[in-house]
Amino acid sequence: TRADITYFGAGPALLPTEVLExxxxxxxxxxxxxxxxxxxxxxxxxxxxxxxxAKADLASYLDIPAADYEVLFMQGGGTGExxxxxxxxxxxxxxxxxAAILKDLGPDAAEDQVLAALRAKVExxxxxxxxxxxxxxLKAYQEATRLLGPEYVNLVADARADNGxxxxxxxxxxxxxxxxxxxMVYYCDNETVDGVEFPEFPKVLAPNADGTGxxxxxxxxxxxxSRRVPVANYSLLFxxxxxxxxxxxxxxxxxxxxxxxxxxxxxxxxLMRKLGLPIPPIVFQYEIIAxxxxxxxxxxxxxxxxxxxxxxxxxxTYPNKVDGQQAxxxxxxxxxxxxxxxxxxxxxIVPHKSVRSRxxxxxxxxxxxxxxxxxxxxxxxxxxxxxxGLKGHRSVGGIRASNYNSIPLEGAEKLAKFIDSFAKA
Ligand code: PMP
Numbered sequence: 001t002r003a004d005i006t007y008f009g010a011g012p013a014l015l016p017t018e019v020l021e022x023x024x025x026x027x028x029x030x031x032x033x034x035x036x037x038x039x040x041x042x043x044x045x046x047x048x049x050x051x052x053x054a055k056a057d058l059a060s061y062l063d064i065p066a067a068d069y070e071v072l073f074m075q076g077g078g079t080g081e082x083x084x085x086x087x088x089x090x091x092x093x094x095x096x097x098x099a100a101i102l103k104d105l106g107p108d109a110a111e112d113q114v115l116a117a118l119r120a121k122v123e124x125x126x127x128x129x130x131x132x133x134x135x136x137x138l139k140a141y142q143e144a145t146r147l148l149g150p151e152y153v154n155l156v157a158d159a160r161a162d163n164g165x166x167x168x169x170x171x172x173x174x175x176x177x178x179x180x181x182x183x184m185v186y187y188c189d190n191e192t193v194d195g196v197e198f199p200e201f202p203k204v205l206a207p208n209a210d211g212t213g214x215x216x217x218x219x220x221x222x223x224x225x226s227r228r229v230p231v232a233n234y235s236l237l238f239x240x241x242x243x244x245x246x247x248x249x250x251x252x253x254x255x256x257x258x259x260x261x262x263x264x265x266x267x268x269x270x271l272m273r274k275l276g277l278p279i280p281p282i283v284f285q286y287e288i289i290a291x292x293x294x295x296x297x298x299x300x301x302x303x304x305x306x307x308x309x310x311x312x313x314x315x316x317t318y319p320n321k322v323d324g325q326q327a328x329x330x331x332x333x334x335x336x337x338x339x340x341x342x343x344x345x346x347x348x349i350v351p352h353k354s355v356r357s358r359x360x361x362x363x364x365x366x367x368x369x370x371x372x373x374x375x376x377x378x379x380x381x382x383x384x385x386x387x388x389g390l391k392g393h394r395s396v397g398g399i400r401a402s403n404y405n406s407i408p409l410e411g412a413e414k415l416a417k418f419i420d421s422f423a424k425a
Contacts, residue, residue: 006411009389010192010360011222011243014406019309026305038302047301051294054308061314061321062224064231064254072253072286073294073304074238078136078221080284081238081251082143085184085217086128087280088287089236090148091266092259093183094277097121098267115274122275126152127179133159133198133355134167134191135395136219141186147278154179159196167194168351173204184215184235190223192243193393195351195362195400197223201230223359224252225314226405227326235259243359244405246307249300253286260287314405325405332403332412333358339416343423346374350398361401362392365422375399378422387415 007014023037030037030046040046055071058064064071074080101117102109128148130141132155144153156178157171178185185205190197207213215235224239231237236255242248257263266287269279282288288296318324337356340347340363348369350362365375378399382390392398401415 004386006387006407006414007389008387008401008403008407008415010393010400010402011240011404012248013243013402013404015247015306016310016313016406019306019313022309023302023306027302037305038300040301042295042299042301047295048293050301050305050308051299054304054311057308057311057315058252061311062229062231063321068257069231069254070257070260070286070290072255072289073299074251074253074289075249075283075299077248077251078219078238078240079139079143081219081240081253082140083147084253084280084284084286085140085186085236085238086144086147087278087284088255088259088266089128089184089215089217090126090152090277091272091280092264093126094118094122094267094272094275095264097125098271118271119275122277125181127154127182128152129154129156129179129182129185131156131176131185131187131202133157133170134188134194134196135393136191136193136221137186137188140188140219144186154182156185163352167191167196168355170196170198170355173202176204178204178214182214184217186217186219188219188221190220190357190359192222192360192402193396193400195357195360196355197357197359199355201233205233207233222402222404223357225322225325226329226359228322241303241307243402244310246310247303250303250307252307253289255286255290260290328409329358329403329405332407332409333361335412335416336361336401336403336419339419342420345369346423347419350396359403361403362396362398364398371398381422382415382418385414385418387418 002017026037028036030040051073058071059066098118101114105114128144130137130144130153132138132141141155156176159167159169159171162171163169205214205216216233217236218234220237221239222243225244236253238251238253241250266285272279283297314325340349346366348364348366350364364371365378367374379390390399390401392400403412
């Protein structure tokens with residue numbers, strides 16, 4: 001039964017049973033309305049309340065300043081955001097350059113002259129910077145290259161370069177080849193497949209005292225809600241719901257309002273075409289989604305409802321909000337890593353110690369330093385004990401214990417105990 005299992009899958013992840021039980025009832029009859037939550041109109045007052053409460057609870061839990069950021073519920077997953085971030089940040093960059101050129105050339109400048117100046121600026125200066133530390137930032141980098149062409153995309157650092165062609169480190173920030181005034185600098189805060197997590201916000205990307213500085217975009221799909229985030233350092237952060245927030249189907253983007261109307265208006269499709277740059281499908285245009293309170297088109301209110309219930313549970317459990325969850329996340333991760341470290345002959349932790357993920361704990365089961373049949377035995381015995389979902393991503397193999405928020409402390413203890421007893425046996 002559900003009660004016998006601790007599921008360590010990487011996503012979709014385990015959801016709190018009480019949230020699922022409440023949601024199951026709401027799916028049949030929401031608050032005595034006679035209609036289920038997935039049947040009510042997304043334009044109903046009831047749907048608006050669910051969206052607004054989820055937004056407010058997320059902002060409260062993570063300390064997102066509501067005056068400066070817009071929280072958007074989107075569709076298309078983390079993968080959709082790989083594309084959306086490119087379109088919107090390139091659009092914002094073009095809008096800024098366009099405004100600067102108009103100011104520079106004065107009100108009497110001919111349209112052709114403005115366009116020529118803008119073209120020259122795009123060719124000389126448009127750059128999107130990517131820090132590649134694992135499979136997901138690699139995919140985002142590849143998507144930017146596919147949408148824009150390689151001439152506009154700069155590989156700031158590739159973690160495989162000095163690690164034998166494999167992910168598992170974060171290159172020293174002194175070696176990062178950052179562009180001047182990039183349209184964005186992108187990184188993935190926690191690499192779900194490779195078990196690599198940024199220990200803290202990268203110092204070289206910190207804003208200046210006057211608030212200016214690099215335009216930082218981060219994918220936080222697999223570690224959001226598990227530690228404090230210095231939100232003000234980001235222009236955009238996004239995450240799919242299906243690890244720490246809720247069920248698959250809704251994606252959150254928190255974007256600084258200075259990238260939205262009225263501060264910035266995305267360039268017209270005609271202008272972007274003249275510049276040879278892509279425009280987003282309308283469902284990926286942040287200003288459209290923001291203007292419509294995430295209801296430009298039919299949003300799955302059920303998914304937002306689940307996310308909202310998870311947030312309410314977190315807020316109830318932890319009076320000190322994300323800091324409370326952070327302490328528990330660290331404790332659980334330490335238990336599991338310590339168990340692994342106690343048996344260096346039996347286990348090899350994949351990523352470098354300084355960048356080990358608290359969320360996705362990746363290791364190999366070894367004998368005399370090499371992986372053998374014992375890895376299969378490990379998985380089989382773990383499953384028999386109700387410790388499931390431990391198989392590593394198909395691209396890298398090995399074992400991956402995903403230690404998301406819904407894994408209780410007792411679940412982590414049970415796994416740590418098994419790690420110990422398996423090695424001894
Ligand atoms: N980013 C990260 C860090 C992920 O872990 C994942 C999915 N596991 C994605 C992006 C892609 O998300 P989706 O499958 O929702 O497109």
